[in-house]
Amino acid sequence: MTGQKPLVSGLYAITEARLMPEPVFLAQAEAALRGGARILQYRDKGDVVAEAPRRRRQAGALRELCAQYNALFVVNDDPLLAQAIGAPALHVGAEDAPLPALRVQLGRAILIGVSCYGSVRQAQEAAAQGADYVAFGSFFASPSKPQAPVVSVDVLMAARAVIDLPIVAIGGITEANGGVLIAAGADALAAISGIFGADDVEGAARRFTALFGDRKE
Template identity: 70%
Template sequence: MGGARARGVVAGIYAITDARLMPPSVFLARAEAALRGGARLLQYRDKSNDTARRLAEARGLRALCTRYGALFVVNDDPALAQSVAAPALHVGEEDAPLDELRRGLGEEIVIGVSCYGSVERAQRAVAAGADYVAFGSFFPSSSKPLAPVVDLDVLRQARQALAVPIVAIGGITAANGGALVAAGADSLAIISALFAAPDVEAAARRCAALFKEY
């Protein structure tokens, strides 16, 4: 059943890497700081064509997540996910059909799907076997500045309509994330508020505290 693999696992702070904020010399150190601060998921997102570097970084993150008991997620690259035995993959709705991904990657892998601002799209993804769904951008985002801003009511509707974990993404900080948790988000996906911070671990702790307040 879609979602069973992700319940209790897709929750809390969901850190997403950004090569602009994490140069190779400090890449793993900054990722580990987020995990020390309480991130429970860590997604490797890198759209470059540097195959060797991407493979090395993914392997490093996979090992870190194992050490900290966090879920390691590969963004939009089934081949890389398979190469490093990633336990989770995140894709867009327009990517390969979920049943095809599972045939290639196995039944145990957690698969999340971006659904932007559409609960109907999320329902289709869950019916196809998605383990969790992500909505956003909820606030203006430096990572995706052209992304439309999604109304908070989408989370409330999704919470009523879906039984799988719900991730919110887009411009999220410790100052604005509480409203998303209160509206039904199980997890907050964060990039800049973590990795652009001078103290990544402290930033992660501030964001993780939101889940104790709501």
């Protein structure tokens, strides 16, 4: 990826193998993109070694699909996979490899986002180290991470006041509660079950996208 890094804004759809069996995996991902997802993250918790061929095949296909829809493709928690397929973006947890080390490994061109959970301090540290966006949550009870502590919406407002980076909200977000998070300062809403758990994935994505109104991407 060259030139200016893409804007992190709008619907941020995250894949989930449990909700997206391989026969329909790509079709459901494309439905989310047709519905307006501006960011698509490949999140797969399968064995990194034993399932490496499948993971690389799926991630590579998603990268190409996102390019067709002018959407940002993100690999979750796997710098080696991101590097192998030339992914334009990587998302990591605050406990993962330090950002300076990732920059040495992957270079400056790749966009890197960092999960900061409920900590504005962690987000400030990530920003100082060169993160391209920060993510907070879980804001609501999450089917994908049922043990995740619930974070107050006030965290978004506090972060917005001191961090000049795109902010992603995640965790139990639906088309019914997402508007509150946008109003509090979220630039993007990340969703797993709210999109891929829906009977109509494209329709769900369109309803999420409508929450952003006429915001320019």
